[in-house]
Amino acid sequence: MERPTPTGGPAFEPERVQVFVVEQLEADPESGRAQLHYRFDDGPRFTEHLDFGPRRVADPALDEGFLAALRLVHLVAGVSYYKAALPPVVEVQGPALGPAVERLAQAVYDQGLRELKLRNGLPVEQAPVFRATGGRSPEQPGPTGGPPPPPPPGLGIPVGGGKDSALVVAALRESDPVLLSVNPPPAARRVAAAAGLPLVEIRRRLDPELLVLNQRGAWNGHVPITAVVALVAVAAGYRLGYATTVLALESSADEPTRLVAGPDGRVVAVNHQWSKSRELEPLLGAALVETLGPAVSVRSALRAVPELDVAAAFATLPEYHRAFLSCNRAFVAGAEDRWCGDCPKCRFVFLALAPNLPPEELAGIFGRNLLDDPSQLAGFAALLDPEDKPFECVGTRGESAAALAALAEQPRWAGASIVAQLAPRARALAEASGPWPWRPASPEAVLGAVREAVGLEATGARRGA
Numbered sequence: 001m002e003r004p005t006p007t008g009g010p011a012f013e014p015e016r017v018q019v020f021v022v023e024q025l026e027a028d029p030e031s032g033r034a035q036l037h038y039r040f041d042d043g044p045r046f047t048e049h050l051d052f053g054p055r056r057v058a059d060p061a062l063d064e065g066f067l068a069a070l071r072l073v074h075l076v077a078g079v080s081y082y083k084a085a086l087p088p089v090v091e092v093q094g095p096a097l098g099p100a101v102e103r104l105a106q107a108v109y110d111q112g113l114r115e116l117k118l119r120n121g122l123p124v125e126q127a128p129v130f131r132a133t134g135g136r137s138p139e140q141p142g143p144t145g146g147p148p149p150p151p152p153p154g155l156g157i158p159v160g161g162g163k164d165s166a167l168v169v170a171a172l173r174e175s176d177p178v179l180l181s182v183n184p185p186p187a188a189r190r191v192a193a194a195a196g197l198p199l200v201e202i203r204r205r206l207d208p209e210l211l212v213l214n215q216r217g218a219w220n221g222h223v224p225i226t227a228v229v230a231l232v233a234v235a236a237g238y239r240l241g242y243a244t245t246v247l248a249l250e251s252s253a254d255e256p257t258r259l260v261a262g263p264d265g266r267v268v269a270v271n272h273q274w275s276k277s278r279e280l281e282p283l284l285g286a287a288l289v290e291t292l293g294p295a296v297s298v299r300s301a302l303r304a305v306p307e308l309d310v311a312a313a314f315a316t317l318p319e320y321h322r323a324f325l326s327c328n329r330a331f332v333a334g335a336e337d338r339w340c341g342d343c344p345k346c347r348f349v350f351l352a353l354a355p356n357l358p359p360e361e362l363a364g365i366f367g368r369n370l371l372d373d374p375s376q377l378a379g380f381a382a383l384l385d386p387e388d389k390p391f392e393c394v395g396t397r398g399e400s401a402a403a404l405a406a407l408a409e410q411p412r413w414a415g416a417s418i419v420a421q422l423a424p425r426a427r428a429l430a431e432a433s434g435p436w437p438w439r440p441a442s443p444e445a446v447l448g449a450v451r452e453a454v455g456l457e458a459t460g461a462r463r464g465a
């Protein structure tokens with residue numbers, strides 16, 4: 001008997017699917033449009049559309065690299081559709097994958113989906129086997145040898161609209177970076193405008209069939225989206241004229257959201273932010289070298305900077321304060337362009353900025369003082385709790401604790417109800433796991449660290465627009 005579904009259609013039974021097929025890639029370097037085709041062995045088929053817009057660098061010699069980068073996008077972006085059934089085999093129609101590309105794909109399709117598997121009650125470790133249908137890889141050096149010609153040196157900064165990429169933009173704006181955004185939210189446009197730089201808008205459209213399948217019983221949950229965005233930005237570099245993609249990935253992304261027991265008693269980390277973590281970085285780097293050569297890279301500009309230092313530096317850039325928006329609920333299709341004021345991301349960003357700004361100013365940005373709202377106690381407490389840390393892009397538990405403990409020492413914040421209630425617990429946790437006592441790095445040091453991370457001299461970092 002068929003399972004009923006919310007749409008009334010036939011149920012989709014993920015367990016019946018055995019193979020996910022990464023089919024052909026259609027791409028037109030002239031227009032910048034690409035179609036990424038996929039299917040399950042018994043259907044349905046999916047097509048994801050990408051539109052990079054017009055070229056800024058009209059050099060046909062770069063098309064080869066653009067297409068090679070798009071093949072990586074095709075492979076990694078397939079994770080959105082693969083996740084609907086999580087079958088044991090991924091068949092790639094085309095040449096054998098290089099070893100580094102295969103390692104990247106395996107990690108993305110396994111580690112990148114651990115949150116989804118945990119939250120759906122599935123075994124968290126489950127890497128599919130990748131098999132290619134055959135032929136020589138276009139990326140394997142042929143008789144003429146060598147990787148495709150790289151784009152010109154230069155920096156491309158993907159802008160999500162949050163404080164992290166806004167800080168990176170502020171630190172690097174004098175170096176003439178290209179700012180780009182995938183399906184830009186209004187906040188990304190505002191951040192670019194605050195920096196006085198144009199924003200290149202790249203369009204990505206998921207196959208609507210995926211949403212239908214979700215209604216019919218497909219597995220659904222978080223996907224390693226930053227890995228997809230990073231590779232789209234690498235491909236865009238061949239059209240926009242930069243070889244270095246600069247992401248705003250911070251050290252707190254390395255803290256697992258949960259530690260769970262694996263089948264053999266091992267501890268397995270499940271990290272909502274896995275595709276922003278130091279674990280993915282070398283896998284991505286090696287796959288880029290193997291496919292595109294050593295001149296093309298992705299850098300994590302905030303890796304050496306703790307979230308509280310990111311926030312302290314961002315607090316000194318008022319021209320971005322009415323531009324940025326880090327609330328992920330605002331980025332869901334059809335949502336309002338504002339801080340919802342009641343989600344883990346709003347709470348963490350408010351908390352991280354609070355030691356550096358007066359309550360009235362922060363309440364002006366967020367619409368209200370979240371730390372003086374007793375109904376948010378459980379939400380703030382969860383930021384400190386290893387069993388309850390939200391599956392969201394929030395700082396480490398130690399950072400949340402240090403921020404709360406620091407606020408208790410500031411007369412302007414000490415009386416706020418959440419601070420008063422959580423400060424003793426927070427102080428104990430901060431003292432035990434640090435950073436405590438917390439002393440923010442100077443904004444100049446943070447902006448300098450960003451510049452150094454992308455190979456520029458730290459000195460001369462200019463702040464603001």
Ligand SMILES: CC(=O)N[C@H]1[C@@H](OP(=O)(O)OP(=O)(O)OC[C@H]2O[C@@H](n3ccc(=O)[nH]c3=O)[C@H](O)[C@@H]2O)O[C@H](CO)[C@@H](O)[C@@H]1O[C@H](C)C(=O)N[C@@H](C)C(=O)N[C@@H](CCC(=O)O)C(=O)O
Pocket residue numbers: 080081206210211214220221222223224225226227228272273274275276328329331332333392393394
């Ligand atoms: C905006 C957001 O947070 N969306 C997450 C949410 O999805 P929801 O159903 O509420 O709305 P949509 O984002 O419109 O997604 C509709 C469906 O499409 C699937 N999907 C979306 C994008 C994609 O690239 N592939 C997809 O398959 C999605 O699963 C929905 O079924 O909940 C979803 C389930 O947990 C999340 O997958 C959605 O997250 C988006 C992929 C997203 O862009 N999220 C970023 C804001 C985000 O979480 N960034 C991370 C970065 C860490 C990382 O790279 O993993 C962060 O801020 O922590």
Ligand SMILES: Nc1ncnc2c1ncn2[C@@H]1O[C@H](COP(=O)(O)OP(=O)(O)OP(=O)(O)O)[C@@H](O)[C@H]1O
Pocket residue numbers: 158159160161162163164165166180181182183184185226229246247248249276325326327393
């Ligand atoms: N739609 C997008 N287009 C381009 N880049 C994006 C997009 N969404 C996220 N990114 C980039 O992916 C990386 C991780 O995103 P993340 O949400 O952590 O950062 P953010 O938006 O800069 O800041 P915050 O953490 O405050 O929201 C960042 O470098 C961000 O700029």
